[in-house]
Amino acid sequence: MPGTKYCVTRRWPLPLEQCKVIDAFFAEEVKSGIVRESKSPHLTPTFCVRKPNGKWRLVHAYNKLNNATVSAQTLIPRKDVLLNIDGYHQILMRESDIPLTTVSTPSGILWVWLVMPQGLLNTPVTFNRLVTQLFRTLRTVAQTYFDDIVVHSRVEGGQTAMEVHLKHLRRVFEAMKPTSSMPETTTDEIKVLG
Structure with missing residues (x-):
C-alpha cells in the first residue's frame, strides 16, 4: 500500500x-x-x-x-x-x-x-492464476485446484475410457514438463486437500 x-x-x-x-x-x-x-x-x-x-x-x-x-x-x-x-x-x-x-x-x-x-496475502491467488493459465486449453479434460490436477475421461470414438484417459494424460504431462515428481496416473481414489 x-x-x-x-x-x-x-x-x-x-x-x-x-x-x-x-x-x-x-x-x-x-x-x-x-x-x-x-x-x-x-x-x-x-x-x-x-x-x-x-x-x-x-x-x-x-x-x-x-x-x-x-x-x-x-x-x-x-x-x-x-x-x-x-x-x-x-x-x-x-x-x-x-x-x-x-x-x-x-x-x-x-x-x-x-x-x-x-x-503472503496474494500467494494462493497468484499460484492459482498461474496453474489456471497453464491448463486453460485442457479445461475439457483436466480440472485444477492449486497444484492438484484431476484428469477425467470417458469412452470416445471407439476407444475405451482407459485409452482416452492415457491420451488425456499425455496432453497434461506435455503441458507440465518438466515435472519434479512422479504423478499418480491411475487410481480409484485420490486424496485432495491434504
Missing part, C-alpha cells in the same frame, strides 16, 4: 524442537536456491505448526505485510468442486519485493524468499 514504510513483527520464544526444524529447513532451502540471508529492515517471525501426518509446517507471521498489501482479485476454485503448497516455490519473487519477505529465525539469522512463500 502506498505510504507503508516497514513491516516489522518481533519474534517470540519457540520450543527447542521448532527452532531445530526451522534452522534445518533454511539450511536445506538455501542450498536449493529459494532463500538467501537478508539484512532487510522488514521482519516477520517464523514458527511451526504440526500437520495431521505429524510433520511440521513452517509458518511466517506475515500479518502486518498482508495488511499493507493490496488484495489481488481472481476466482479461487471451491474445495467441494475439486494443496501441496510447495508448488508456490515454482514462482520467483519480483526482485523489488524480495526484501518484504524477510523472516527471522530463532538462531537470529534473517532470510528472504527468492520464490513465493506461504503466508
Whole structure:
C-alpha cells in the first residue's frame, strides 16, 4: 500500500524442537536456491505448526505485510468442486519485493524468499492464476485446484475410457514438463486437500 514504510513483527520464544526444524529447513532451502540471508529492515517471525501426518509446517507471521498489501482479485476454485503448497516455490519473487519477505529465525539469522512463500496475502491467488493459465486449453479434460490436477475421461470414438484417459494424460504431462515428481496416473481414489 502506498505510504507503508516497514513491516516489522518481533519474534517470540519457540520450543527447542521448532527452532531445530526451522534452522534445518533454511539450511536445506538455501542450498536449493529459494532463500538467501537478508539484512532487510522488514521482519516477520517464523514458527511451526504440526500437520495431521505429524510433520511440521513452517509458518511466517506475515500479518502486518498482508495488511499493507493490496488484495489481488481472481476466482479461487471451491474445495467441494475439486494443496501441496510447495508448488508456490515454482514462482520467483519480483526482485523489488524480495526484501518484504524477510523472516527471522530463532538462531537470529534473517532470510528472504527468492520464490513465493506461504503466508503472503496474494500467494494462493497468484499460484492459482498461474496453474489456471497453464491448463486453460485442457479445461475439457483436466480440472485444477492449486497444484492438484484431476484428469477425467470417458469412452470416445471407439476407444475405451482407459485409452482416452492415457491420451488425456499425455496432453497434461506435455503441458507440465518438466515435472519434479512422479504423478499418480491411475487410481480409484485420490486424496485432495491434504
